[in-house]
Structure formats: C-alpha cells, structure tokens
Amino acid sequence: MRRPVRTALAAILSLLICGIVVLDLTVLEDPPRPDDSNLLAVETGAPNLVSAVYLEARLYDTLFELLVFTVAVIGVRFYLSHRPSTARSTPIPESHVLQASAQILFPLILVLGLYLAFFGHLSPGGGFSGGVVAASGLLLCVMSIGLDTVYSRLSGAGVERLEWALPMMIVAVCVLPLAFGRPILSNLLPVGQAGHVFGSPSILLLNALIGLKVLIGSWMVLHAFIHHRGEI
Amino acid sequence: MISRIVLLLLLPIIAGVSLFQRRRLAAVIGMGLFSLVLAATYLLHSAPDVAVTEAAIGAALVTVIYVLAIRRTGRLLVVGDEVPGLLSVEGGKLVGVEVDILDGFARRLGFDLSIQVVPLKDVERTLLQGDADLGAGGLSAQPGASLHRSRAHLPTALVRLRPKAGLDASSEEAPAAEHCEYPGYFSDLVEAIQRNDPVEATLDMARFLAVSRTDLSRWSVDRLDVPRSYAFVAAPRREDLRDQLTAYIDELEASGALDEIVRRYLS
Amino acid sequence: MAWLNGTTIAMILFAIGTTALIARRDLVIKLLALGLVNSSGILFLISIRFRPQMAVPILPAPAGIPIADPLPQALVLSAIVINFAILALSLVFIMLLVERYHSTDCGRIEHAVEAEKATLESQNLAGSAPESEAQEATQ
Numbered sequence: 001m002r003r004p005v006r007t008a009l010a011a012i013l014s015l016l017i018c019g020i021v022v023l024d025l026t027v028l029e030d031p032p033r034p035d036d037s038n039l040l041a042v043e044t045g046a047p048n049l050v051s052a053v054y055l056e057a058r059l060y061d062t063l064f065e066l067l068v069f070t071v072a073v074i075g076v077r078f079y080l081s082h083r084p085s086t087a088r089s090t091p092i093p094e095s096h097v098l099q100a101s102a103q104i105l106f107p108l109i110l111v112l113g114l115y116l117a118f119f120g121h122l123s124p125g126g127g128f129s130g131g132v133v134a135a136s137g138l139l140l141c142v143m144s145i146g147l148d149t150v151y152s153r154l155s156g157a158g159v160e161r162l163e164w165a166l167p168m169m170i171v172a173v174c175v176l177p178l179a180f181g182r183p184i185l186s187n188l189l190p191v192g193q194a195g196h197v198f199g200s201p202s203i204l205l206l207n208a209l210i211g212l213k214v215l216i217g218s219w220m221v222l223h224a225f226i227h228h229r230g231e232i
Numbered sequence: 233m234i235s236r237i238v239l240l241l242l243l244p245i246i247a248g249v250s251l252f253q254r255r256r257l258a259a260v261i262g263m264g265l266f267s268l269v270l271a272a273t274y275l276l277h278s279a280p281d282v283a284v285t286e287a288a289i290g291a292a293l294v295t296v297i298y299v300l301a302i303r304r305t306g307r308l309l310v311v312g313d314e315v316p317g318l319l320s321v322e323g324g325k326l327v328g329v330e331v332d333i334l335d336g337f338a339r340r341l342g343f344d345l346s347i348q349v350v351p352l353k354d355v356e357r358t359l360l361q362g363d364a365d366l367g368a369g370g371l372s373a374q375p376g377a378s379l380h381r382s383r384a385h386l387p388t389a390l391v392r393l394r395p396k397a398g399l400d401a402s403s404e405e406a407p408a409a410e411h412c413e414y415p416g417y418f419s420d421l422v423e424a425i426q427r428n429d430p431v432e433a434t435l436d437m438a439r440f441l442a443v444s445r446t447d448l449s450r451w452s453v454d455r456l457d458v459p460r461s462y463a464f465v466a467a468p469r470r471e472d473l474r475d476q477l478t479a480y481i482d483e484l485e486a487s488g489a490l491d492e493i494v495r496r497y498l499s
Numbered sequence: 500m501a502w503l504n505g506t507t508i509a510m511i512l513f514a515i516g517t518t519a520l521i522a523r524r525d526l527v528i529k530l531l532a533l534g535l536v537n538s539s540g541i542l543f544l545i546s547i548r549f550r551p552q553m554a555v556p557i558l559p560a561p562a563g564i565p566i567a568d569p570l571p572q573a574l575v576l577s578a579i580v581i582n583f584a585i586l587a588l589s590l591v592f593i594m595l596l597v598e599r600y601h602s603t604d605c606g607r608i609e610h611a612v613e614a615e616k617a618t619l620e621s622q623n624l625a626g627s628a629p630e631s632e633a634q635e636a637t638q
Contacts, residue, residue, distance in 0.1 A: 007522035014517040018510030040569075049556040049566070050281050054573035065577040072584035079591045116284065123557065124280035128580045132285060136292040195559075214580060218293060221587045228594075229300040233551060240508045247512055247535055251519040256527050256603075263531050270538055277505055278555045278567035279545050281576055286538075289583045294534070301590040302527055302603075339602070 045191040045200030046121035055203045059185050073217040080224040102144035109137030117211030127207040131214025166213040236276040264295035308343040312369025313352040314418045316442040317498045319369045330368045332493045337480050359467045367465035372436050373411035375465045380474040384461030388437040392454045395430040412436045505546025512539035526603045544571040
C-alpha cells in the first residue's frame with residue numbers, strides 16, 4: 001500500500017496497542033508490599049540496592065547477560081576481520097586543544113570509571129557503568145592521539161587472554177561455593193557491615209570483574225569499527 | 233517535579249523530529265541528544281545507575297559507532313562547467329546526464345561525490361594541479377598530455393558562433409577553433425548572448441541547444457564538420473580511475489541504462 | 500496532569516518508534532527506531548512503580564519517604580549495555596550489506612537480492628539441461 005497510508009496505519013496500530021496496555025495498568029492496582037529493603041541491604045552488605053539485586057539476588061541473569069555481551073563482541077570482531085580495511089591510512093591531524101585537554105581528561109575519566117566500578121555497591125554506579133565510562137575515556141584518547149598509538153599499548157596476547165579469562169573468572173566466583181559445601185551463586189566471602197567499602201567483598205569483586213570485561217569488550221568493538229572505517 | 237514533566241514532554245518531540253529527518257547524520261545526532269535527555273529523565277525518576285549507564289552509552293559510544301558506520305570513506309572531486317542537460321544547477325541541485333553517471337560511479341566506489349563548477353578553460357589546469365580527480369561538463373576536446381580521457385558517452389558536434397555585426401567584407405575567415413571554447417562560465421556566456429553582446433564562441437551541441445532558445449538573429453551560426461564526443465577526463469596518475477569509469481560506462485551501455493539516462497535529460 | 504508520567508510517554512515513544520520503523524526506508528534509520536523502541540521499553544519498566552517524590556534506592560534512605568523499586572532498575576541496567584553490543588553487531592551487518600549492494604534503501608536491496616536469486620535460478624536451470632543431454636548422448 002502507499003507510504004502515507006502505511007505510516008498512518010502503523011501509528012494507529014502502535015497507539016492502539018499502547019492504549020490497551022494503559023488500560024490494563026490503570027485498572028489494576030498493585031497490592032501493598034512490605035518494605036524489606038533494609039533486609040536486603042543488611043543481608044548483602046551493599047547499601048546500593050540495585051547492585052545488591054543484580055549481583056546477589058539475580059546473579060544468574062547477569063551471567064547470561066555477560067554471555068550475550070561476549071558473543072556480540074566476538075561476532076563484531078569476526079565479521080569485521082575478514083573485510084579489507086577501506087580506511088585511509090593517513091590519520092587526521094588533531095588540533096592541539098584536543099590533545100592537551102585529552103591529556104588532562106583521560107586520567108580523570110579513568111578514575112571516574114574505576115570509582116564507579118569499585119564503589120558501585122555504596123553509591124550509584126556498578127560494573128557496567130564503570131566499564132562503559134572508561135571505554136568512552138579510551139575513545140577520547142583514540143580521537144586525540146590516533147588509533148595505532150593506543151592499539152600498540154593495548155593489544156597483544158595478554159589482552160586477548162584477559163578477554164576470555166574474565167568471564168571464566170566470573171563464572172568461577174559464582175561456582176566456587178560449591179566446593180565449600182555452600183549452594184551455588186551464594187556468597188563465599190564474609191559479609192561485613194553494610195556501608196563499609198569491604199562490607200560485601202563478593203559484590204565488590206564481581207563489580208570489578210564485570211567492569212573490566214565491559215571495558216575490554218567495548219574497546220574491542222570500538223577498535224574494530226575505527227580500524228575498518230577510518231579515524232574520527 | 234516541573235523539570236521531570238518538562239523533560240518527559242521533550243522526549244517525544246526530540247524523537248519524532250530526529251527520526252523523520254532526511255539526512256541520516258541528522259537522525260543519528262538527534263538520537264544522541266535524545267539519549268542525553270533520556271538519561272536526565274532516568275535521574276529524575278530516581279534511577280541514578282541507569283542514568284549514568286545510559287548517558288555514557290547513548291551519548292558517547294552509540295553515536296560514535298553510528299557515525300563510523302554511515303560515513304562514506306573517501307571523496308571524488310569533480311570539476312566542470314555547467315551544461316544544461318549534462319550538468320546543470322536546477323533548484324539548488326545538480327542534475328544532468330553526467331551527474332547521474334558520476335553519482336552511480338561514486339556510489340559504486342563508495343565515495344562521496346563533490347562537483348564544483350569552474351570555467352571551461354580552468355578544468356584542465358585544475359586537474360593538472362591535482363586539485364580534482366575528474367573533469368566533466370561536456371568535455372569534447374582531446375586533453376593535454378598526462379591527462380587521461382575515458383571512453384565517450386555521447387557524440388556531439390561543434391558549432392561556431394560569430395556576431396554578424398563584426399562580419400564585414402574585410403573579415404577573413406579566422407581559423408575556426410577545433411574545440412569548444414568560450415570565455416568564463418557558461419552561464420555568463422548565455423547572459424551575454426541574451427544581452428546581444430558581441431561575443432565569439434565555439435560551442436558543442438548541448439551548449440548550443442541551450443543557447444539556441446534565445447534569439448540568434450544577430451549571430452552567424454556555422455556548423456563545423458568535425459566529429460567530437462563527450463567524455464570524462466581523469467587527473468594525472470589516475471589511470472585506475474579512468475579505467476574504472478570506462479568499465480562503468482560500458483556496463484551502463486550494455487544494460488541500456490545509458491540510453492535511458494540520455495533520454496531522460498536530452499530528449 | 501496525572502496521565503503525564505513515564506509510562507504514557509514511554510508508550511508514545513514506542514508508537515513513534517514503530518511508526519518510524521515501518522515508514523522509513525533507510526536501514527540505518529530503521530535501526531535507530533528500533534533503538535528508540537528499546538529505550539521506550541526501558542523507560543516504561545523504570546517508571547511503572549515510580550510515584551513522584553520517591554527516594555533513590557540507596558540506603559540509608561531519608562525517613563518516611565518510600566524508596567524507588569530497585570528490581571526493574573537492576574534488570575534494565577545490564578540490558579542497556581548489551582543493547583549497545585547488539586547494536587554494534589547489527590551495524591556490522593548493515594555495513595556488509597552496503598558494501599555488497601551499495602545502498603541503504605531497503606527497497607533497492609530487496610530488488611537486488613531478487614535479481615540475484617533470479618539469475619541464480621536461471622543458471623541452475625541452464626546448468627541442468629546440458630547434463631541431461633550428455634546423459635542421453637552416452638546412453
């Protein structure tokens with residue numbers, strides 16, 4: 001059918017579906033729920049309830065999401081490795097403003113990423129946020145000093161091994177309690193006082209590992225794209 | 233409270249405007265802005281973790297990989313003069329037979345096409361200086377050494393225009409130029425002819441067709457009996473470009489697309 | 500204006516996203532619209548249990564104020580990150596398509612694919628006919 005008719009039909013259909021959902025939501029009321037957030041914080045030792053949920057209560061889901069992330073990164077690298085690079089080999093000379101500001105900003109962004117990852121159980125943040133922020137700092141570095149320079153520091157067999165070792169370590173942290181007679185996916189390290197930095201060491205460890213994994217994965221994706229398409 | 237409502241109202245506006253843009257780059261940047269406003273909305277909905285993640289991903293990483301994915305690597309720089317039917321500016325856009333051929337060629341190579349209008353006499357000089365990759369715009373003369381001429385895509389003939397007022401009995405036949413030449417830009421020449429300025433020019437058929445719409449009673453029009461044809465000219469040391477262009481025009485001719493393009497603009 | 504909360508806006512965004520997904524012909528913009536649909540789902544999940552003036556789900560919380568629900572936030576947090584990775588993968592596929600068919604217009608790509616399929620089928624038919632003739636010749 002003709003395009004304006006199709007557009008209008010799509011809009012009406014989507015709004016209709018949404019209208020049904022709205023009706024459903026406004027008619028039903030959620031039942032009153034007891035507030036057990038204090039219990040959650042004390043049990044896990046993490047005041048940040050979101051971290052407590054996805055790294056303790058819902059750890060199983062987080063493992064599979066890491067698996068999806070790993071597979072997607074592998075797919076990107078695989079499909080972009082066989083194509084000949086169509087990029088111009090001469091890098092674009094960057095202005096001195098960008099280079100100077102990147103020299104100042106990049107350590108700060110890295111520190112921010114580390115803080116978000118390591119203190120994710122105390123304040124907003126977490127492994128995913130920390131890894132992504134650090135990856136955007138790497139992107140700033142690439143834009144200012146060129147891809148080859150950054151790649152020469154961050155490539156090599158060590159990084160590759162780290163990339164597949166990290167999911168293994170995360171799975172190991174989750175499976176290890178089995179060896180000690182505890183149920184799987186539970187805490188092995190002792191839970192301290194809630195609000196203390198080392199109050200929930202397993203959540204801290206998992207945040208750090210996830211942050212590192214997300215950083216390396218995003219860096220791999222960015223490198224594949226920039227190498228294949230040319231510098232920004 | 234107010235800021236939350238304002239941001240919530242802003243979200244569909246930004247999304248609707250940016251998704252229905254004509255250019256892809258505008259849409260990508262609009263969605264980057266949308267991610268930023270969305271991150272602020274998450275913050276005002278008491279979800280700070282989600283806000284930090286969305287801001288870092290949506291505004292920085294996603295926009296960058298979209299821009300990298302939609303860019304065309306490389307540019308093809310073409311210079312030429314305007315010729316109605318082959319390469320002319322109509323309504324702010326360049327249209328014509330040669331524009332279509334060059335557009336398809338650039339798309340084939342994955343290059344961005346950039347056409348600049350320069351006077352006819354400057355085309356060869358620009359190519360020799362290395363400021364352009366291809367010459368277009370109804371070139372029918374044999375180019376100088378070190379320039380490479382592609383295969384012809386249209387035959388043409390030459391017409392010589394001389395003002396009748398200057399043709400006295402004492403005028404001897406100045407040797408007709410064997411190639412198309414006129415001073416400056418073609419559009420200036422058309423205006424000069426319309427003003428009845430005494431200009432002399434040798435034009436090829438496409439240009440002459442454009443000029444012949446005005447009243448030419450004050451000029452003597454002689455048709456020169458030399459066969460010529462339009463072709464593109466490649467810059468020095470770009471024989472690869474010339475070969476690829478020749479192959480592309482061969483393909484167009486074999487599939488009949490060349491005739492269709494010519495018919496669309498020059499019938 | 501009780502209706503102006505995150506859930507309804509998320510639905511409007513969903514409608515805009517699906518409309519753009521169907522109406523626009525450019526593959527990159529379709530992908531952008533799909534990302535918008537994703538974001539609208541995430542906004543919906545976060546704002547379902549949100550009432551105005553709720554506190555951030557980080558203890559210690561100010562007394563007397565209810566805390567926002569941490570469960571949907573935890574669910575969507577990792578979803579945003581893997582959305583990025585999957586988006587990168589889809590962009591790789593789009594780049595491969597563009598290298599092959601030199602266009603991001605979905606109609607043009609469809610025609611090109613059908614033309615290729617038609618030439619492949621005609622080649623198959625032409626390939627099988629000489630084989631049967633050779634068989635008859637040998638018999």
